Amino acid sequence: MMDLAIRDIRRDLGRFVLTAAGLGMLMSVVLAMTGIYNGMVVDATVLPDTYGGDLWVVQRDTQGPFAESSRVPSLLVDRIRAVPGVERTRGYMTLSVQQQLPDGETLRFTLAGLSWPDDLGNNLPLEQGRALRQPHYELVVDNALGLPLGTALLLGRDQYTVVGITSGMVSSSGDPLVFASVSDALRIQNDLANEALRLERESRVSRVKRSPYGRDPANLARAGTQGTLPATAPPPVTAVLVDVAPGHDVQKVKASLSQWSDISVYTIDEERELLVKGVIDRARRQIGLFRILLVVISAIVMGLIVYTMTVDKMLSLSLLKLLGAKRRVILRLILEESLLLGLFAYLVALLIGEVAFDMFPRRVLVHDMDRLALLAVVAGISVAAGLVGLRKALSANPNEVLAS
Amino acid sequence: MNERLGKVVLHVEGLSKVYGEGPTRLEALKPTTFNAMAGEVVAILGPSGSGKSTLLTIAGLINPPTAGSLTLNGKLAIKDGQPVANLSTLRRQELGYVFQRSNLIPFLNGEENVRLALEIDGVSHRESRERARTLLDSLGMGGRMKAMPSKLSGGEQQRVAIARAMIHQPSVVLADEPTAALDSSRGRQVMELFRDSAHEHGAAVLVVTHDHRTLDLVDRVLEMEDGVLAEKDVAARTA
Numbered sequence: 051m052m053d054l055a056i057r058d059i060r061r062d063l064g065r066f067v068l069t070a071a072g073l074g075m076l077m078s079v080v081l082a083m084t085g086i087y088n089g090m091v092v093d094a095t096v097l098p099d100t101y102g103g104d105l106w107v108v109q110r111d112t113q114g115p116f117a118e119s120s121r122v123p124s125l126l127v128d129r130i131r132a133v134p135g136v137e138r139t140r141g142y143m144t145l146s147v148q149q150q151l152p153d154g155e156t157l158r159f160t161l162a163g164l165s166w167p168d169d170l171g172n173n174l175p176l177e178q179g180r181a182l183r184q185p186h187y188e189l190v191v192d193n194a195l196g197l198p199l200g201t202a203l204l205l206g207r208d209q210y211t212v213v214g215i216t217s218g219m220v221s222s223s224g225d226p227l228v229f230a231s232v233s234d235a236l237r238i239q240n241d242l243a244n245e246a247l248r249l250e251r252e253s254r255v256s257r258v259k260r261s262p263y264g265r266d267p268a269n270l271a272r273a274g275t276q277g278t279l280p281a282t283a284p285p286p287v288t289a290v291l292v293d294v295a296p297g298h299d300v301q302k303v304k305a306s307l308s309q310w311s312d313i314s315v316y317t318i319d320e321e322r323e324l325l326v327k328g329v330i331d332r333a334r335r336q337i338g339l340f341r342i343l344l345v346v347i348s349a350i351v352m353g354l355i356v357y358t359m360t361v362d363k364m365l366s367l368s369l370l371k372l373l374g375a376k377r378r379v380i381l382r383l384i385l386e387e388s389l390l391l392g393l394f395a396y397l398v399a400l401l402i403g404e405v406a407f408d409m410f411p412r413r414v415l416v417h418d419m420d421r422l423a424l425l426a427v428v429a430g431i432s433v434a435a436g437l438v439g440l441r442k443a444l445s446a447n448p449n450e451v452l453a454s
Numbered sequence: 455m456n457e458r459l460g461k462v463v464l465h466v467e468g469l470s471k472v473y474g475e476g477p478t479r480l481e482a483l484k485p486t487t488f489n490a491m492a493g494e495v496v497a498i499l500g501p502s503g504s505g506k507s508t509l510l511t512i513a514g515l516i517n518p519p520t521a522g523s524l525t526l527n528g529k530l531a532i533k534d535g536q537p538v539a540n541l542s543t544l545r546r547q548e549l550g551y552v553f554q555r556s557n558l559i560p561f562l563n564g565e566e567n568v569r570l571a572l573e574i575d576g577v578s579h580r581e582s583r584e585r586a587r588t589l590l591d592s593l594g595m596g597g598r599m600k601a602m603p604s605k606l607s608g609g610e611q612q613r614v615a616i617a618r619a620m621i622h623q624p625s626v627v628l629a630d631e632p633t634a635a636l637d638s639s640r641g642r643q644v645m646e647l648f649r650d651s652a653h654e655h656g657a658a659v660l661v662v663t664h665d666h667r668t669l670d671l672v673d674r675v676l677e678m679e680d681g682v683l684a685e686k687d688v689a690a691r692t693a
Binding site: 057060365368372373375376379410449451 | 456490511514516517518542543544545546547553555559561562566567570571574575576579602
C-alpha cells in the first residue's frame, strides 16, 4: 500500500515544515526549561564540588553557608585542626562584588576565598594561566567575566592581577566566580574608609572606658594607648572546611565536633542536599510546573493542528471509505502524519537547542536522558493528537463524496 | 472478449427506500426491480428529486434500503433490506464509482489515484503500477499520468476517475452525472469511454444523467419519476 501520509505531506510541504517548526520552537522551550534546571543544579553545586572537604562547619543552628548566612570566627580554623582525625582545615568565605570599570561597564561576580597556602586553586578547571602563587593580589577569574590574563582590577584599596581563567565556574545565583586567597577576600569584604576606622576605634575605647574594667586607669594604661587598641575584631569566615585524615571515620569526627556548642557540622553530601533542596527547590518546582504547562499547551496545539489537517482532507477520507479502504489504512494515514509532525518538531527543538542554548546567559545543560524523555513525551503527544484526528477521520461518510 | 459479457451482474428486486415516519414519511424509492448485464451501459434519467441518487447510493452499497434484495456478480449483498455480506469488501471488489466532479484525491497524482483502488485491496506496488499505466495509456492519459489533479483539465480528471473506477475490473460501475461539468464534446468522449470500457472490462455501467445528447451511446434507458423506475422506449430515448 502506498504511503498516503508522505504524499499528503509532500503536497503542501511548506505548510507542514512551518507547522512543525512552530511546534519545534514550543518543544525547544520545554527542553530549555529542563536544561536550565540541570544547569541550576550544577551551578549550585559548583562551589562545594570545587572545594570538597569531608565536613563543613558552620554557625550553630544554621544551614549555612549556602542555604542561609553563617559566620564563624576565623580562629575556628585552628581550633578544629587540633581535633583528632582532622588532617586539614580551610576557611571558606564568599561575597558578592559589583565593580564599576573605568569604561563604565559594571562587573558583577562572587568572590570566593582560597585558603592559602593549603589551597592554591590547583583543582580549579583552568583553561588559561595558573593557580595562585602568592598569598596576595592575585585572582583566578571565570571566563564569563571576559577579563583577559594580566588584567589589573582595583578591589577595595588594592590592585589585583588576573593570573588564571576558569570555565563554567558560577555561583548558585549565576554570577561568575572569582577566586582570591581568604585573607584577600576578607580584606576586600572588610575594607573600611579611614574615617570609619577612626570612629570605630573611638567607639571601642569608649566602650572599654564605660566598663568596670576601664574605670581603673591602671587597666587602661596596661591596655596601651588609645591608638594601639585594634579598631575592629578579626573578621569572621562563613564556614570551615574539614578534611578527615585517611583511616579515620568521617561520622566519628562529625560527632566529635558536633558536641561543640557554637557550631553545626554537615558532611559534604548533606551540604549538597541542603543546597539543592533548600536554595533551588522553589525554582525547581516552578520550572517543573512551567514544563508541565508547556507540555499540555503543546499537546493541545498539536491536537488542534492534526484535527485541522484531518478536516482538510475529509473528502479524501470519505472517498477512501467509499472505495472500501480498511480502517487501518485511515488509521495509518492520520497517525503517521501526526508522528511525523511530532518527530520533525522534535528535531527542530534539538537543532534550536544545539544552536541557541550556548547563547543563554546562564548554563543550560541538556543530558541525553532529557532528550530521550522529550522524545517519549513528543511521541505521546503525537499519538494523543493522532487519536483526536482519527476520531474525526473515522466519522467520514462515503455519502459526502456523492454530495460534493 | 470478456467472459462476463451478457451475464447479469446487478440484480435488484423489490428495492425500496422510505425516509421518516407518520406525516413526514417519504417513499423516495418505490419497490424497484431491474437487472443490469455486463458490458451494457444503462442511463437513468429523471428530474431532480425523483429518486435517482437514492437508487444509486443503495446500488452502490452506501445507503441501506428499507426493503428488497440486491445481488452483485452473483453475490447476495442485501436481503430483505439487511446486509448479508461485508459491504466494504463488496464495494472494494465489485463496484466502481464516478462522480459529477472527478473527486480525485488531491495529494496523489493521476497514476497513484488509479493505483489506490488496487492497493487498498492488497495488490502489490509493481502490479498496480503496471495495470494503472496500461489502463491510463488506453484512455489517452499516458503522458499526463504523473500530473497532480490540480494540473489536469476537467476532461483529463474525469478520465483518471473512470480509470480508477475500472482498474479493479468491477462488475458494476455507478456514475452520477459524470458529464455535467464538461462541455458537450468532452462529455461525449467520456460516455464513449464508458461504453468502450464496459465492453472491454465486462462491467455494467449505470449512468445517472440529464444529458440527452449522449443517449445514443447507451444500451438502455431507465426513467425515474417520483421514486418509480421504468424502462424507456428505445426509439424515444433521443427525442
